[in-house]
Amino acid sequence: MRKFIAAFLCLLALAACSDSTPPETFAVVAGSENRDLEPIVQEFCTKQGHACSVTYLGSLDIGLSLADAEPKYDAVWPAASIWISIFDQERKVRHLASIAQNPVVLGVRESLARDLGWIGRDVSMADIVAAIRNGKLDYLMTSATQSNSGASAYLAMLSAAVSHGDTIRRQDLDDPAVTETVRTLLRGIRRSAGSSGWLADLYLASARQGVRYDGMWNYEVTIRDVNNQLRTEGKELLYAIYPTEGVAVADSPLGFVDRKGGQETEAFFLKLQAHLTSPEVQKRIAESGRRLPFGSASTATPRAEPEWNFNPEKLISTIRMPEPGVIRQALDLYQGALRRPSITVMCLDYSGSMQGDGEQQLREAMSFLLTPEQTKRHLVQWSPQDRIVIIPFDGSPRAEYQSTGAEAEQGAMLTAVNTQVAGGGTDIYACATRALQRIDDLNRNEEYLPAIVIMSDGKSQGGAQAFRRAWDASTKPPVFGITFADANEQQLKELADETGGRVFDGRRDLIDAFRSMRGYN
Missing domain, CATH: 3.40.50.410 (von Willebrand factor, type A domain)
Incomplete structure (x- = not known):
């Protein structure tokens, strides 16, 4: 009897310890582009009774973290898959799935777009090159090596400059005609930055102070957010340009990193991913201004805003991403030779x-x-x-x-x-x-x-x-x-x-x- 009572008390003590010990935190590293989606993640974690943390790093830093001998995070959520493709040499990331789509476009002051004859018609990279050479256009753009929006704009420039109509190849990076075209496009950069959000804030602050930048390469949803603020303040909107040769699309991929070797952590990740790709959540994501992955269960989209050429239901041309090794070589070329x-x-x-x-x-x-x-x-x-x-x-x-x-x-x-x-x-x-x-x-x-x-x-x-x-x-x-x-x-x-x-x-x-x-x- 004494042994039974002792064992029973021991079980009660273990249960009490289990109830009072918080669950191990599920750690996510994400690009700042996904920051406004964190509430959806935290709502899910709370309902599941699981502690979750989200750390925000730049795209490059997320990629470099995958090279660490001991990963610090259970899941990676960069702006685009290219940063995983380039740096995940040991294939640590599993179950990768796109959560949302966000093309990178050029927003141009509406009055300037009208003066250039770009309102209501297709605009090519060649048109943008001509405007830069004629001294009629400059813009803000993030660093191609530190921010995904800058890398996306840069890869779209490279893709448009090649003449064979296929994805960028290694030999294209040695073609003088290609590099000179891209160098001209990068010469249009008036201010650079390491963060897409900071660049948007700079554009807004400058507009308030009467300093006029001609435009900005940034995410479609960021241009939408900037325009909402400009409209509220009675300022000139940015007109969205989708170059006919194609734009790069950030696919917001969420992937699992098995750093603990436990099936419970992987099972929790799969539940979280399924939640984010469910029709109900995809509808919320679409309402934020993002496009949905092809084949998404939800067809909800935000309303079009033709005054600045925003229509998420309209099909756009997208570039084919090159091989990871070519992307890395292209980024080295940008930093070492092509950037302004x-x-x-x-x-x-x-x-x-x-x-x-x-x-x-x-x-x-x-x-x-x-x-x-x-x-x-x-x-x-x-x-x-x-x-x-x-x-x-x-x-x-x-x-x-x-x-x-x-x-x-x-x-x-x-x-x-x-x-x-x-x-x-x-x-x-x-x-x-x-x-x-x-x-x-x-x-x-x-x-x-x-x-x-x-x-x-x-x-x-x-x-x-x-x-x-x-x-x-x-x-x-x-x-x-x-x-x-x-x-x-x-x-x-x-x-x-x-x-x-x-x-x-x-x-x-x-x-x-x-x-x-x-x-x-």
Whole structure:
């Protein structure tokens, strides 16, 4: 009897522990393009009594995560399948299925589209090339190596430039006629970015301030969201252009990564995937402005908006995606040769508070940026056409260093940076003003995409008004801030907001912050 009671109490204790222990979290890594679909995922997880987390990374980072020896996530949900095709060499991803479809299109200011004669007719990439060559069109576009929308636009450009009417082949990337056409199309980029959502926010903020960009390559649903906001504010809409040669479509694939070896986790994933592809949920997804995968059980679609050429029921031409190896080669070609060259002036804080760990971490970050073997892995390598200027500063700017992005010059630049010793006060505005002068000197014909990058860990000593006067009289390059240690983020944020830049958090990972910044230049 005593043994029975003891066993019964033990069972009760185990049951109590089981009830009080939360289920193991199901971890999903997703592209930011899927962020507005997370509530649907969390609703399902709650009903199932299962904890779920969603971490948002860029398309490239999602792909690179698949190369990790020990994956951190149970499921991957990038914007498009190409990032899995390129990086999932060990075939870790299973049960891959498209959740939604989202073509990448060119939105052009309606009045400009009318002036170009593009309203109500088919428009080809050749028409876009002609408009760029005639100085009538520029646009915003994300980096092809850091964001799926940029990669999609770029692959559509390449596909349109080939003459054989088939998918892009390796030999096409060596064809001078193909590369020159694509180089011209990329010359139309006026601002780049590492995030489709941030690019949309930039377009809206600029429209409010009276700064007019001609257009933007972005997801069809993002153009719809931007137009909804522009309409509310009484601003000019973007007219959607679907090049006749075809557009690339983001297929929002959800796939399982078996990192635990448990059937329960896989079974939960399959339930989640079935929920997202069910007719009821597909109807909700369609109402968000996305198109549905071919053969989807739901036929629901949002209403057409002909005023800006949006009709999700209308068939569009799509490109055939090349082999993964060709895509990777095409992305290397973009980063190393075809993209519009950049001029980047980096203000590096060597004030006294940087002594010790600060100096070491800054050297490590610059070692990453100026070591081609490392930057190539993350597709942020410099091209020989780029210009790099580094200005160390404390209470005033120190001697500066200049080079192109040629590999042979980067080692000498890194050696020079590593000789710097921390000491003195902090004046970010004096360095930023010097950076403006250098950009105006080197970019008189505006052939480069310019950027000022300020890395600082302390509060500046003043000079803000002098910088603002100099910026108003300049070509107005964006200023990007990278925070470090106990940096005064407010000052950097004000500079970024006023100039159309962005602040990156380097306090957790300074190298990653610099890498992210490269996607915006």
